[in-house]
Amino acid sequence: MRSVFKIGAPVVAAALALSACGGTTNDAGSGSGGKACDLKIGFFGALTGDAANLGINIKNGAELAVTQYNEKHADCKVSLTSFDSQGDPSIAPGLAQKAVTDKKLVGIVGPAFSGESKAADPIFDKAGLNIITASATNPALSENGWKTFHRILGNDATQGPAAAKYIKDVLKAQKVFVSDDTSEYGKGLADIVKKDLGSAVAGSDETAADGKQDDFSPTVTKAKASGATVFFYGGYYSNASKLVKQLKSGGFTGTFVAADGVKDDGFIKGAGAAAEGAIVTCPCLPPDKAAEFSAAYKKAYNSDPATYSAEAYDAANVFLAGIAAGKTSSSDMNAFIGSYSAQGVTKNVKFDAKGEPSEVSVWAYKVSGGKIVPDQEIK
Amino acid sequence: MDLLLNHFWEFTITGLAFGAVYALIALGYTLVYGVLRLINFAHSEVFMWGSFASVWVLTALGASKASGVGVVGFLVIGFAAAMVTSALVALGLEFVAYRPLRKRNSPPLIALISAIGASFVLSEAMGLRDKPFKWFGLDTDLASYVGRPREASPLPLNIDTVRLFRVFDYRVSNIDLIVLGSAIVMMVILDQFVKRSRLGRGIRAVAQDPEAAALMGVNRDRVIRLTFVIGGAMAGAAAMMYLLKIGVTRYNAGFLLGVKAFTAAVLGGIGNLRGALLGGFVLGVAESYGSAIFGSNWKDVVAFTLLVIILLFRPTGLLGESLGKARA
Numbered sequence: 001m002r003s004v005f006k007i008g009a010p011v012v013a014a015a016l017a018l019s020a021c022g023g024t025t026n027d028a029g030s031g032s033g034g035k036a037c038d039l040k041i042g043f044f045g046a047l048t049g050d051a052a053n054l055g056i057n058i059k060n061g062a063e064l065a066v067t068q069y070n071e072k073h074a075d076c077k078v079s080l081t082s083f084d085s086q087g088d089p090s091i092a093p094g095l096a097q098k099a100v101t102d103k104k105l106v107g108i109v110g111p112a113f114s115g116e117s118k119a120a121d122p123i124f125d126k127a128g129l130n131i132i133t134a135s136a137t138n139p140a141l142s143e144n145g146w147k148t149f150h151r152i153l154g155n156d157a158t159q160g161p162a163a164a165k166y167i168k169d170v171l172k173a174q175k176v177f178v179s180d181d182t183s184e185y186g187k188g189l190a191d192i193v194k195k196d197l198g199s200a201v202a203g204s205d206e207t208a209a210d211g212k213q214d215d216f217s218p219t220v221t222k223a224k225a226s227g228a229t230v231f232f233y234g235g236y237y238s239n240a241s242k243l244v245k246q247l248k249s250g251g252f253t254g255t256f257v258a259a260d261g262v263k264d265d266g267f268i269k270g271a272g273a274a275a276e277g278a279i280v281t282c283p284c285l286p287p288d289k290a291a292e293f294s295a296a297y298k299k300a301y302n303s304d305p306a307t308y309s310a311e312a313y314d315a316a317n318v319f320l321a322g323i324a325a326g327k328t329s330s331s332d333m334n335a336f337i338g339s340y341s342a343q344g345v346t347k348n349v350k351f352d353a354k355g356e357p358s359e360v361s362v363w364a365y366k367v368s369g370g371k372i373v374p375d376q377e378i379k
Numbered sequence: 380m381d382l383l384l385n386h387f388w389e390f391t392i393t394g395l396a397f398g399a400v401y402a403l404i405a406l407g408y409t410l411v412y413g414v415l416r417l418i419n420f421a422h423s424e425v426f427m428w429g430s431f432a433s434v435w436v437l438t439a440l441g442a443s444k445a446s447g448v449g450v451v452g453f454l455v456i457g458f459a460a461a462m463v464t465s466a467l468v469a470l471g472l473e474f475v476a477y478r479p480l481r482k483r484n485s486p487p488l489i490a491l492i493s494a495i496g497a498s499f500v501l502s503e504a505m506g507l508r509d510k511p512f513k514w515f516g517l518d519t520d521l522a523s524y525v526g527r528p529r530e531a532s533p534l535p536l537n538i539d540t541v542r543l544f545r546v547f548d549y550r551v552s553n554i555d556l557i558v559l560g561s562a563i564v565m566m567v568i569l570d571q572f573v574k575r576s577r578l579g580r581g582i583r584a585v586a587q588d589p590e591a592a593a594l595m596g597v598n599r600d601r602v603i604r605l606t607f608v609i610g611g612a613m614a615g616a617a618a619m620m621y622l623l624k625i626g627v628t629r630y631n632a633g634f635l636l637g638v639k640a641f642t643a644a645v646l647g648g649i650g651n652l653r654g655a656l657l658g659g660f661v662l663g664v665a666e667s668y669g670s671a672i673f674g675s676n677w678k679d680v681v682a683f684t685l686l687v688i689i690l691l692f693r694p695t696g697l698l699g700e701s702l703g704k705a706r707a
Contacts, residue, residue, distance in 0.1 A: 048529055182676050207675040212635060214625045217393030218670030218678070221386050238531065245626045249540040249554065250393075270531045270627045 037076040039328060040104045041066060041319050043312075044095065044120065045112025045135075046087035050210040051236045053264045054308065055087065055112050058134050060301050061312030062109040067300065069320045078323055080316075081105065085116050089184075092116035093123060100127035106328050107131065107319035109312050114138030115184035124148050128330035130337060132318055134311035137260065137283065138188045142354040148330075150337055150351050152315045152344075153308075154283030154360030156185070159259055160192025162362035162378040163281045167197065167230050170364070170376075171255055171279070175202035177228035179219055179243075181209045181235030189259055190234035202226035210238045219243065220250035229254040236261040241270025248274040255279060263307040268370055278367045279375065283360060284311060286374035290345040314344035383671040389549035390667045396555050396624065398663020399562035403617035404640035405647070405655035406569065407469070407610030413586040413650040414606045416487060420494040421472055423637020424501035425611050429465030429618035430628035431505060434532050435524055436460040443535040453536055457622070458561070462615035469611025472497055473604060481603075498637075506630035531627035538623070558620045565616050566656050569609065573652060578605055586650070639682075646686055648696025657697055661685075 043062050046055035063080050070077045081102075083095045092111060099105060100123060108124065108131040111117045117136040124131050125146040132150040133141075139157035142149060167173050176197050180190035187206070194201050203226030205219045223231055231247060231254055233240055240262040247256065256275075260282040268275045287294045287305050293313060297305040318340055319333070327336040341350040350358045366375040383390060404426055411419040437443075437460075442453040476497040480490050509525045512518040518525055542550040573579035584592035585602045593599055621636070622628060639662060647658025662682055669681025689697060 052529060179675075205670070205675050208679070211631065213675065214621070214632070214635065215393075215397040215666075216675070217397065218390060218667050219675050221389045221393065222382060222671070225382055225386055241531065242625055242627065246624075249552070251540070251542070251550075251552075266530055270533055272533055272626070273537070274626075 038079075038104060039106050039323055040079050040081045040102065041316055042081050042083055042099055042102075042105050042108040042110070044083040044092075044099065044108050044110030044131075045085055045116070047082060047084040049086035049088065050238045051087050051113070051261070053237070053266050053306070054135065054261070055084075057264075057306040057309045058109065058112055058312040060297070061134070061305065061309035062316035064297055064300055064309075065313045065316035065320060068296070069317075069324075073324070078320060083108075083110075085111060085120070087113050087116060089115040089119040092120040096120035096123040100124065100129050105129065106323060106333055109134055109315045109319070111136060112308075113185060114141060114188065117141050118184055121146055121149055128334075130319075130330065130333045132315035132337070134315045135260070135308045136185075138184050139192075140188070142356050146355070147334060150315075150318075150355040152311050152318075152349065152357055153346070154357065154362055156189045156192055156259070158360050159281055159283050159362055160189050161196050162283075162364075163189075163232065163257060163259055164193045164196035166279065166281060166364050166378050167193075167232065167257060168200065171230055171257070173228070173230040173255075174200060175226065175228040176200050176230045176232055177202055177223040177226050177254075178204045178232045178234075179223075180206055180233065181239055182206050183209050183235065185261060186234035186236070188234070190232065193232050193234070202228045207235075207239070207243075210236055213239065214242060216243045216246045217250065220246050220252055223247065223252050223254075224250065231256050233258045233262070237264045237267035238270070241267045241275065244271045244278060245274040257281070260284065260307060263365060263372060265306070265372070268367060268372070275367045276370075280365045280367070280372060281362055281378065282307060282365060283362045284308060285346045285361070286363060286365075288374075293345045310345045314346050314349050317344065318349060383668060386548055386671070388547040390671045391664060392546060392549055392551060392555060392559075394664035394667025395660055396558045396663070397666070398643075398660040399559055400617045400621050400624070400636065400659075401640045401643045401662050402656045402659025403562055403565060403613045403620070404636055405644040405659045406566075406613045406652065408641050408644040409647075409649055409652060409655040410582075410606045410610045412644070413652075414582060414603055415477070415481075415490075417477065417490050418494065418641070419472075419477075419610075420491070420637070420641075421476065421497035421501060422469070422610065422614060423633030423640070424498050424505075425465050425469045425472065425633075426614040426618050426621075426636060427505065427628065427630065427633035428468045428501065429461035429611075429615035430622055430632060431532065432464030432615075433457040433461040433619050433622060434534055434628060438523055438535045441535075443537060445536070450536065450538055454538075454557070454619075457534075457536065458616060458619045461618045462612040465615030465618060466608045466611035468501070469607040469614070470604060472501075473607040478600075498633075502630055502633065508630075529630060531629045533627045534622040554623050558623060561616065562620065565613060569613065570652060572609075578602075582606060642682070642686055646689060646696055648693075648698045648700045650700045651696070651698050654696055654698035654700075661697070 043059045046052045066080045085092045111120050112135045114136045125148045130148045137156045139155040178190050178194050180186040205222050244256045256278040263280045263282045322333050322336040327333045347359045352358050362378045364375040365372050407422045445453050476493045506529050508528045509518050512525050541553045581597045581602045584597050643658035643662045644655045647654030665682050665685050666678040669678040
């Protein structure tokens with residue numbers, strides 16, 4: 001029943017908005033500050049495919065913001081529309097083209113991953129569609145001069161060094177083995193960690209991406225041979241769970257450290273007991289730091305907010321505030337986001353000239369008792 | 380390179396263990412090709428269904444709580460469930476996707492398309508398995524079987540890794556031993572079955588000359604069914620071995636392994652049973668060495684370069700192409 005509601009709600013909302021303010025939509029074009037209704041915010045990311053959990057978390061967060069907005073603005077509702085990219089950079093451009101033709105769409109929460117961002121963001125930039133990603137953390141994304149690009153969380157240039165710092169200062173590792181999945185995200189992150197750890201890197205191995213490798217025995221052998229006490233993996237949870245399981249059964253006794261792409265219950269479900277003790281870094285806030293949001297999320301989706309739900313909620317709220325202020329054209333919205341500054345769930349939301357957040361915190365989480373629990377903030 | 384030399388046996392044995400999975404799946408490709416001259420691209424999904432059968436049966440029996448001797452029992456049950464299910468799926472596949480085409484004497488290309496289509500159907504049916512249950516409102520009751528159908532499903536069996544004995548630089552674990560041991564037992568049984576039994580002789584006869592075999596009183600349809608059943612059972616065994624090594628399966632797990640196993644079959648000489656086995660092991664070890672020397676993301680490059688080189692010098696694969704003749 002709940003799922004029917006989930007699908008039904010935006011549709012009903014859209015229909016209501018249509019009937020309620022069909023007359024006023026024309027005002028949007030004139031740009032005279034008249035309020036436009038029936039507008040849409042897009043979610044762009046994986047809802048199916050190998051890393052779908054991460055996308056669903058983000059979509060739910062954004063959806064919650066939209067639902068809450070509509071409760072307050074029953075006379076002029078906004079709907080959320082989804083673009084399921086499956087996290088695939090080859091699918092993303094086509095979907096992006098589809099998104100930019102929708103004139104009702106004022107902003108995108110996403111794209112979720114770095115690879116697809118690289119493929120889709122130029123299209124959004126060219127069309128002037130503003131985006132706020134709640135999860136794509138590759139640092140290079142903000143270096144392209146894309147005006148419409150915004151990111152609401154710290155990138156891997158902050159997460160990578162934080163992970164390296166944790167490995168050095170908290171785990172006190174002298175020898176670290178670094179591996180990645182050769183994805184835009186995983187390799188980027190692993191390279192930063194390698195650079196920061198410097199001589200402590202005892203060995204490394206690049207593996208294939210999700211769905212392209214099952215057997216990691218050679219990586220396990222290499223990790224053991226290097227004498228490392230910490231194994232850092234840059235990649236997503238699907239392969240990470242196979243890898244950590246094989247490391248354990250292969251006789252590697254050190255600590256497994258990974259980043260935000262692994263922060264999902266799918267990691268624990270896949271790896272079982274082998275995940276215990278693993279460290280996951282994330283530029284995202286533990287849910288207990290935002291009690292009100294957590295309660296609302298739990299009520300709506302019957303589960304605790306997961307990785308990036310809160311970030312997506314904040315991102316969607318930026319767009320919603322823009323809509324409420326009547327900034328519906330591309331340039332108005334862009335200027336609005338540029339000057340936006342308000343306390344969100346995760347942080348004081350404010351963007352710098354490149355679209356990066358001006359405030360960033362990275363947390364270390366630990367797998368304990370079959371759950372990912374906050375360990376400490378990495379400072 | 381030093382790494383490979385210093386840990387030569389570890390790379391070799393772990394490579395062989397995964398090669399054994401390739402080899403058992405490759406048997407299915409090679410058997411069907413030998414008898415029908417058809418590449419059964421849906422064979423990878425036969426494997427995937429077997430892996431799910433094993434996960435489900437063991438979940439239903441509460442295997443996650445087992446320890447000691449109980450684990451061995453569940454292991455046997457897991458093998459049996461996977462092999463029986465895979466064999467049945469293969470049989471059904473033959474009945475639905477291939478037999479009607481064969482009856483109408485369709486060209487081989489049509490059967491190939493049918494194979495690819497069947498592969499998609501089987502894979503997506505698994506990936507969408509929550510939907511039919513949702514229609515009847517059973518999806519919450521059966522959530523541990525059909526919930527999150529596109530996510531990985533773990534094998535609910537806790538086997539502690541025990542290092543048993545040492546082969547030079549590598550201490551062989553119980554899982555390596557189970558995987559390699561059961562693979563070798565399966566292979567020997569199959570090899571002897573095809574070589575010595577009456578039904579095996581039928582398979583070889585049909586492979587060699589279908590018309591002459593029919594004239595001699597061999598029931599071709601029965602032989603074809605048999606090859607699908609045997610190939611399926613082997614894929615089922617491979618599925619259980621895969622689960623022991625990797626720990627999880629998912630609706631698209633078959634794709635990658637299918638490609639690799641087909642490669643193994645070609646490498647050894649498609650249509651040749653021992654060739655498929657040799658091909659599987661060679662591929663597994665080549666990938667392991669390739670990973671050791673160049674890095675894990677290079678293993679496919681190494682493996683397929685090897686395939687090209689071997690086919691340049693031996694166009695019909697390592698042991699030549701024939702189920703009927705000579706070595707099988």
